Amino acid sequence: MLAAREHEFIALHSQHFTRVYHYIAYRINDRARAEELAADVFRIVWEKRLEEPPGIGWLIATARNVLGNEYKGRRRREQLVERLAEEARTQGEASDDGQRAAVAEVLTRLNDRDREVLMLSYWDELSTAELAESLDCTPSAAAVRLHRARKAFAKAAPTHLMTERKG
Amino acid sequence: MDRIEQLMKDAKPRVGEPDTTPGTDSARSIVFSTDPNVVSLAGRTPARRTALRAAAAGLAVAAAVAAAVVVGGSLVQQPAPDPANTGTPSVSASPTPTATPSPTQTAGLSTNGVACTPANIDLRRSTQEPVTEAIPASQQKYYKVLGCAEGWLAYELSAEGAQVIGGDGGDAWYNIAKLQDNKRFLTDFQQPWASVSSWKFQALNNDVSQNGQHLTVQQAMDQEFAQKGIPVEIRPQLLGDGPAAESGTGSPQSLGAYTSPDGRVSFNYPAAWTVQTKESSTPGAVNLAVKDASGKKLAELAFGTQGGGLGGSCGQYVPYTVLDYAEVPLPYNEAFEGVITPRFAYRAMESNGKVLASYGLTSTVGGADGKACLIYNVVNGPEESPIYMFASGLQMTAGLSDADAKAAGVLVFNTMDEAVAYRNSEEYKQVKAMITSLKIQGRDYSVAK
Numbered sequence: 001m002l003a004a005r006e007h008e009f010i011a012l013h014s015q016h017f018t019r020v021y022h023y024i025a026y027r028i029n030d031r032a033r034a035e036e037l038a039a040d041v042f043r044i045v046w047e048k049r050l051e052e053p054p055g056i057g058w059l060i061a062t063a064r065n066v067l068g069n070e071y072k073g074r075r076r077r078e079q080l081v082e083r084l085a086e087e088a089r090t091q092g093e094a095s096d097d098g099q100r101a102a103v104a105e106v107l108t109r110l111n112d113r114d115r116e117v118l119m120l121s122y123w124d125e126l127s128t129a130e131l132a133e134s135l136d137c138t139p140s141a142a143a144v145r146l147h148r149a150r151k152a153f154a155k156a157a158p159t160h161l162m163t164e165r166k167g
Numbered sequence: 168m169d170r171i172e173q174l175m176k177d178a179k180p181r182v183g184e185p186d187t188t189p190g191t192d193s194a195r196s197i198v199f200s201t202d203p204n205v206v207s208l209a210g211r212t213p214a215r216r217t218a219l220r221a222a223a224a225g226l227a228v229a230a231a232v233a234a235a236v237v238v239g240g241s242l243v244q245q246p247a248p249d250p251a252n253t254g255t256p257s258v259s260a261s262p263t264p265t266a267t268p269s270p271t272q273t274a275g276l277s278t279n280g281v282a283c284t285p286a287n288i289d290l291r292r293s294t295q296e297p298v299t300e301a302i303p304a305s306q307q308k309y310y311k312v313l314g315c316a317e318g319w320l321a322y323e324l325s326a327e328g329a330q331v332i333g334g335d336g337g338d339a340w341y342n343i344a345k346l347q348d349n350k351r352f353l354t355d356f357q358q359p360w361a362s363v364s365s366w367k368f369q370a371l372n373n374d375v376s377q378n379g380q381h382l383t384v385q386q387a388m389d390q391e392f393a394q395k396g397i398p399v400e401i402r403p404q405l406l407g408d409g410p411a412a413e414s415g416t417g418s419p420q421s422l423g424a425y426t427s428p429d430g431r432v433s434f435n436y437p438a439a440w441t442v443q444t445k446e447s448s449t450p451g452a453v454n455l456a457v458k459d460a461s462g463k464k465l466a467e468l469a470f471g472t473q474g475g476g477l478g479g480s481c482g483q484y485v486p487y488t489v490l491d492y493a494e495v496p497l498p499y500n501e502a503f504e505g506v507i508t509p510r511f512a513y514r515a516m517e518s519n520g521k522v523l524a525s526y527g528l529t530s531t532v533g534g535a536d537g538k539a540c541l542i543y544n545v546v547n548g549p550e551e552s553p554i555y556m557f558a559s560g561l562q563m564t565a566g567l568s569d570a571d572a573k574a575a576g577v578l579v580f581n582t583m584d585e586a587v588a589y590r591n592s593e594e595y596k597q598v599k600a601m602i603t604s605l606k607i608q609g610r611d612y613s614v615a616k
Contacts, residue, residue: 009197014190021185035185039197046197087180103178113584122175127330140367141591143339147368150171162170 012053013042019056019124023063026123028071028079029086040066057133060124064116064134080115081108099161106157114149121146169292169356276315281350283315285322288344291355299353306332316404318346319397323365339368341406343397360395363388366409384409427453432470434557435604437597440465447472457601465598466527467576470548470555470607485565487516487539488583490524490590495603499530503547506530511603513595514542515586518565522580523572524589527558527602540565548607557602 021038028034041063045054054062071079084104107115117135120126126134132142154162187193276283285307291299302310309328313321323341324332340362344352354361369387388409392399425442426433432453436442445454452471458464491513499509507530514533515524527544534540544558560576572579580586589595 006195010190010194013194013197017187017189017193018185021187022182025182025185026180031182035187038185039187039193042194043197083180084178087178099174100178103174107178118171118175122172123179128326137588137591138593144368147339153171153175157174161174 008053009042009046012045016056016059017042020059020063023060023124024067026119027067027076027083029083033070037066037070038063055130055133057126057130057135060120060126060130060134061136077108077112084108102158102161106153106161109156110149110152113145114152117142117145117149118153276312278315278320279318279346281346281352283312283320283352285310285312287350288320288322288352288354289347291353291357297355297357301351313341314405314407316401317398319401319405320344320346320352321363321405339365341365343395343405360397363391363395363397363406366406370410425455427470431608432468433606434468434601436601440597440601459594464576465594466557466559466602467561468555468557468605470557471552472554483518483565484534484538484540485516485518486537487514487533487542488537489514489533490587491526491599493599493603495528495605497528497546497605498549498607500547500549500553503530505532506547507532509546511599512544513590513599514563515580515583516542516563516565517583518567522583522586523563523565523567524578524580524586525559525563525576526595526598527556527560528605529558555607557605559598 017038020041021034024037025031025034028037041059044062044066045059068076081104084107085101088098088101088104107118110118117131120131120134128139128143128146131146132139135142135145137145281287285302286304288310289299289301291297306328309325309331310322311325313323315321321341321343341364342354342362343360344354345360347353356362364387366384366388369384369391385408388406389399389402392402397405422435423438423440423442424433424435429451431451436457437459439460441458443456443458445456447454449472453468454472455468456464457466457468489512492510494508494510497509499506509528509530511527512529513524513526515522516533516539525542525544528546529542529544530546531543533542542563544561544563545554545556547553548555558576559578563572563575563577567575567577569579571577578586578589580589
C-alpha cells in the first residue's frame with residue numbers, strides 16, 4: 001500500500017517524465033544518459049520532500065542544473081553543438097536546404113542565456129509562466145528575455161534565413 | 168507562427184519517447200531506491216550501478232541543499248519550491264504597473280468611415296511571398312481593438328490567442344494596422360510600424376538601472392511611434408494614456424515617508440514595507456532597519472553616531488564589479504582622503520567561487536585595478552555624523568562565509584549573472600529608489616554639541 005506522497009510522486013512522474021527527458025535529450029547526444037539524468041531529476045524531487053508538487057518550470061530548472069553538473073561550462077556547449085550537428089546530419093539536409101544546419105549555427109553563436117530562452121520556448125514549449133518558473137524570474141521578465149533572445153537571433157541570423165519561405 | 172519560431176521548431180531535434188515508461192515502475196524504483204531488492208530504472212540497470220547512481224543523486228541533493236542555504240543566507244527571500252542548485256533570488260511579487268491601456272471607448276469606433284473591428288483587419292505575414300489574409304472569424308475573439316484614429320488602428324492579441332494561434336509574446340506588443348484603399352485595415356509585418364512594444368515593455372525597456380534612460384513610458388512610446396513612422400499625436404487615441412507616469416521610472420506606486428524626530432533625515436519607501444527604529448545612546452542619532460512586507464530586512468540606516476571608526480582587516484584581494492550606481496546629492500566630508508561624491512552603488516565581489524554583493528550609499532571606491540578586499544557602504548559625512556550609512560549592510564569582505572554574509576547584509580549569488588539579474592528585480596528597483604530618496608538637512612545646532 002502506497003502512502004499519499006508516493007502516489008503523488010508517481011503521478012508527477014507520469015505527467016512530466018517525458019518532458020524532462022526531452023529537455024535533456026534535445027541538448028546532449030546520448031539517449032541513455034539523458035534518461036538517467038532525467039531519472040536523477042525525479043530522485044531529487046523525491047528526496048527534497050517539497051511541500052507542493054513542483055511544476056514543469058521547476059523540474060526544467062533542476063534538469064538544467066543536473067545537466068550543468070554533468071557537463072561543465074564549455075563542455076555543455078560542445079554537447080549541444082554535437083547534438084545539433086548530429087541532428088542536421090541524420091535528418092537530411094536535402095529536405096530543408098541546410099536550414100536546420102543554419103539555425104544550429106546561429107544558435108551556437110548566441111550566448112547561453114539567449115539560446116536557452118529560445119530553446120525553452122520553442123523546443124520545450126514552456127509557456128511564459130513556466131519559462132518564468134524555470135528561469136526564476138517574473139513572467140514579464142521572462143517575456144522580456146524571450147524578446148531580447150529573439151532580437152539576438154534575428155541579428156545573428158543571415159538575412160536569407162530570416163526571409164526565406166519554407167517549402 | 169512567426170519566422171523565428173518556425174525556424175526554431177523546424178530545427179528542434181527529433182527525440183522519441185524515453186525507454187523508461189513514465190509513472191508506475193520507474194517512479195517506484197526511485198521511491199524504493201533504498202530497497203536492495205528493487206531493481207531500478209525499469210530493470211535495465213544492474214544493482215551495483217543503482218547504488219552508484221543513488222549515491223550520485225544523493226550528492227546532487229546535497230548540492231541542492233547547500234545552494235538553498237546560500238540563498239537563505241543572503242538577503243534574498245527563498246522562493247518555494249526552489250529549483251535545486253539555483254541561487255537566483257526571487258523577484259518580489261510587488262505589482263508591476265498595470266499595463267492595460269485605457270483608451271477611449273472602442274465599441275462603435277471608426278476612422279475614415281470604416282469600423283474599427285478585428286473583422287476589418289487583414290494580416291500580411293513576414294514571409295518571402297506574403298499573402299494578405301483577413302483575421303479568420305474563429306480567431307477574431309482573441310483580438311481586441313485598443314483604439315483608432317486617422318486611418319490607424321491599434322489592437323492586441325490576448326495571451327490565450329497567442330497560445331491558440333501560435334504566435335508569441337502576445338502580451339509584449341500592440342499591433343498596428345493602417346487603412347488601405349480597399350477600406351480594410353492592414354498589418355503588414357514587413358513594415359516597422361506593424362507593432363510597438365506594449366506599455367509594460369516600454370517600462371521594462373526603459374529601465375533606468377539597465378540603460379540609464381530616464382524616459383517615462385509615455386515618452387518611450389512616443390519615441391517608438393516616431394521611429395516607426397506612426398503619427399505621435401494620435402498615440403492617446405490609439406493606446407490611451409498608459410500607466411501613471413511615475414511607474415515608468417520604477418518608482419514604487421504607493422509611498423510611505425520616514426522623517427526622523429528632529430527632521431534632519433528623511434526618505435520615501437514603498438508603503439507595504441516597514442521602518443523599525445532602534446534606540447541609540449547618542450542623542451539625535453537615527454538607527455533603523457527597513458523590512459519588506461514579509462519581514463525580510465532590506466536596508467539599514469545609521470546617522471548621527473559620533474564614535475566608532477571603521478575597522479576590519481582583510482588579506483585577500485578579489486575582483487569586484489560595480490553593477491549599478493547613481494549619484495545622490497548628500498552632504499559629505501570633502502577633506503576625507505580619497506573621498507568621492509556620495510552615490511548609491513550596487514557592488515559585487517567574486518570570492519571563493521561565489522559572488523558576494525551589497526548595495527547602499529558610499530563615498531569610497533571599492534579598490535584599485537578592479538580588485539577589492541573590503542568594501543564599505545558608508546559615506547564620510549559632515550561633522551555631526553562623520554560616517555553614515557543607508558545600505559544592505561555596513562561592509563563586505565572577500566571570503567565571507569554564508570552565515571557571516573547573512574549577518575552582514577551581504578547577498579550571495581552563485582554567478583555574476585544572478586547578481587545582475589537581481590538588479591533587474593522589482594525589489595532592487597524599490598530599494599534603490601528608497602535609498603536614493605534619502606535627504607539630510609543641513610547641520611542642526613540644537614542637536615550638535
